[in-house]
Amino acid sequence: MPRCELDHLVIAAGTLEAGVSYVEERLGVRVPEGGKHPLMGTHNCLMQLGRGAFLEIIAIDSDAPEPQRPRWFNLDDTRVQARIAERPRLHTWVVRTDGIAKAVTASPISPGQVEEGRRGDRVWNITISKNGTMPEDGLFPTLIEWPDFVGPAAGMADLGCRFETLKISHNAPEKLTAALAAIGAEHLAQVDQASENNAAGLLADIQSPNGLVTLD
Numbered sequence: 022m023p024r025c026e027l028d029h030l031v032i033a034a035g036t037l038e039a040g041v042s043y044v045e046e047r048l049g050v051r052v053p054e055g056g057k058h059p060l061m062g063t064h065n066c067l068m069q070l071g072r073g074a075f076l077e078i079i080a081i082d083s084d085a086p087e088p089q090r091p092r093w094f095n096l097d098d099t100r101v102q103a104r105i106a107e108r109p110r111l112h113t114w115v116v117r118t119d120g121i122a123k124a125v126t127a128s129p130i131s132p133g134q135v136e137e138g139r140r141g142d143r144v145w146n147i148t149i150s151k152n153g154t155m156p157e158d159g160l161f162p163t164l165i166e167w168p169d170f171v172g173p174a175a176g177m178a179d180l181g182c183r184f185e186t187l188k189i190s191h192n193a194p195e196k197l198t199a200a201l202a203a204i205g206a207e208h209l210a211q212v213d214q215a216s217e218n219n220a221a222g223l224l225a226d227i228q229s230p231n232g233l234v235t236l237d
Contacts, residue, residue, distance in 0.1 A: 022127075023120030025206040027184065028165050028172050029075045030225050032236070033094060033105045033112035040078035041066055043109040047236060048229035050180035052078055056140055062088040063096065067177045070184040070227065073117075075174040078109070091153030094163075098154070111223045111236045113159030114187060116206050121146050121166035124204040130161045130197075138165075143173065160189050160223065161200060162209075185226040185233065190215040 034040030037054075045051045055067035055077070064082040069075050081096055094112060095101050104110055118124045121135055125148060133150035146166040150156075155163070167173070187210040191197045194212045201207040215221040225236045 022205040023118045023124050024170065025116050025118050025124070025204060025209065027072070027074045027187070027209050028115045028117035028167075029077050029174075030070070030114050030184070030187075030236070031094060031112045031159075032076065032078045032109050033096065033101070034078060034080045034109035035102070035106045036083075037064060037066055037078060037080045040080060040109040044076070044078060044236075047231065047234050048180075048182055048227060049231040050182060050229065052076065052180070053178050055177075057082055057085065058140065059085065060088060060090075061092045062086065063092060067173075068182065069174050069177045069179045070182055072184065073172055073174050074184050075172070075177055076182070076227075077115075079112075091151075093149050093153060094159070095154050111225055113155050114162045114210075114223065115147075115165050116162040116204075116209065117170065117172055118164050118166055118204070119170045121148070121164050124164055127203045128200055129203055130156050130200040132156050132161065132164050135164075144168070157191070157197065158221070160191055160197060160221065162206065164204070181230055183228040185228055186211065188213065188224040188226075190219050190221050190224075192221055 052066040055065040062085040066078040132148040
């Protein structure tokens, strides 16, 4: 079975500045600029979270040409745009694997097709659906494969924030847990039953200059 580790958490925002301000208010740090994704018409800001993981704040790049395909992370969906216009959200998570093709084949939940990503001299493989949607509305992770199983986190700003726990509320937790186990990722998140008082979604506990903070 391929190795799997948390690669990064994704905060989606209506604008990058809104996302940066949200994280600064919650965690007490200002996340620096990352880069642009010309193929997807998005841009991001990035920082380390320890243990090889990182935080990505992502938004549609209004200065970029309209992409020739749906943007990743379902950012073209009008419902998603309305939610992140209200405030930035912990939108989904990305799992690093050393066997992305095997993980895709083994998963009972389709994570999408494997595509090559590229920015500068960095190349990776990532799962993306043709229509831009996310598996289980982002509760099941996007899969990514970096050369030699080493992601880019070590080269990002270390602002003193550390990932602690990812909690997922799901309407069918047994289904999600089984799918995570099938790809070797069941140890990466706590999965609970969604309910009227515990809506389906993601919660991430982060140690920060503001103490232990839960991002949602």
